[in-house]
Amino acid sequence: TVIVLDFGGQYNQLIARRVRECNVYCEIYSYRTPLEKIRAKNPKGIIFTGGPNSVYLPDAATIDPEIYTWGVPILGICYGSQLMMHMLGGKVCRAPEREYGKTAVDLNTTSPLFSGLPEKNVCWMSHNDYIEQAAPGFEITASTPNCPVAAAQDTARGLYCVQFHPEVMHTENGVQMLHNFVYKVCGCSGTWKMDSFVAATVEELRKKIGDGRVLCALSGGVDSSVCAALLAKAVGRQLTCVFVDHGLLRKNEREQVCEVFGEGGAFDINFICVDARDRFYQKLAGQTAPESKRKIIGEEFIRVFEEEAKKIGAVDFLAQGTIYPDVVESGLGGESAVIKSHHNVGGLPDKVDFKALVEPLRDLFKDEVRQAGRELGLPEYLVSRQPFPGPGLAIRIIGEVTPEKVAIVQDADAIWREEVDKLPMSQRPSQYFAALTNMQSVGVMGDERTYDYAIALRAVTTTDFMTAEVTLLPTETLTTAANRIVNEVKNVNRVMFDYTTKPPATIEFE
Ligand code: XMP
Known part of the structure; x- marks a missing residue:
């Protein structure tokens, strides 16, 4: 495992994804996570992300310096690189020229990070501060006209930093740099694959759930379908899926979901399909304002779900198909600024009797979720579905529904x-x-x-x-x-x- 420590940068998801594309498993944690928890993961490498602050300000995001003594290689990116330098005795200050966008960079290709790359490269810069002076023990390995320390390393301690963003497409050979970090510096073996994710997650879910009961709201979308399939594989009949037809689904969607998850389908689970079409149509009658329509649907959905849950009785776990971008967009968990409040997160029914949440897809990106769905044997029409909004066709019908x-x-x-x-x-x-x-x-x-x-x-x-x-x-x-x-x-x-x-x-x- 490689751990990405999130200091609030915009590209954190991309970093994790690039690492997984190297067939190395990767998880993202907030910089606020207690160190013991990170250590317990036994990471082979750690990546510090970018972030919006200045490291020298009093309330800047930081980390316990003990992390530098573990002997686990660390790569600092942008803010992460400045933080590392600042903490270890280098000098970070406001740059005389802020750099933004594609920038020519000279690399020292004897660095393990830049091994096999051309000396002249183009990198993606986005920073106001810069490292004026590297920390003692560090050797400078890249520079740009405006940035004397664009990369530095202390190979003895396994510490590396880059001011630019290797994870974004605009950095030439950026993927290769991350590849070099995880393989050449961290010594990862690259054996992780999506099916390892499925197997490991099924194992984890079994351990966590034991003989408990799980309730899952199935929307028919990619995320909830893959979440349900994972749980079905892990705990079978301990799982009950509730699928609500609110009358705003696409053509044949209900039939397709019932075919896969219902009686005689691919999974041995308890499946409940609620025909709530009339209820929703009644509530929506005469409503023309977009926000009222959305609100009515959201609330009614929760009500229907609660009623079904009541019939089932107490469960131990409520399963949700939250995926990584939902977490970030909602400003939950992730460190980056709140972008929008998402329909699928935060709208938890409060009358459902459950002890804990399970969110097995919390670390994955959309295309990784699709890949996991394929591994689990879901049909392609479910797995490759386009995004479909929670309020369904109601927001594709202008005015009254x-x-x-x-x-x-x-x-x-x-x-x-x-x-x-x-x-x-x-x-x-x-x-x-x-x-x-x-x-x-x-x-x-x-x-x-x-x-x-x-x-x-x-x-x-x-x-x-x-x-x-x-x-x-x-x-x-x-x-x-x-x-x-x-x-x-x-x-x-x-x-x-x-x-x-x-x-x-x-x-x-x-
Ligand atoms: P907009 O219309 O905001 O849509 O440009 C951006 C993306 O988000 C989807 N969308 C939603 N998804 N609940 C959802 O789960 C919602 O309320 C919602 N509204 C929009 C939309 O389909 C598009 O992919």
């Missing part, structure tokens, strides 16, 4: 996805769906005048879902989908394509 409108958007969406899925994987957008605008307009069908709805098609490319670009699709895909939608979906006489980026629009419509 009615069962009729849900049916329209379900049918149009199924056609749109079917047409886009004919494209090769590499051309497919990150997220694509149909939405129902609340607009009706005049059309003509046969000899009849119509006054029907307009469907909006969305297709965006994004990596982090915080910003998004419009995916340019072949005209053929667009026209075929539009034709099929007006012909096959009742009450639709117009199809539009949404050409807006995020920002200023959001990906969803409400």
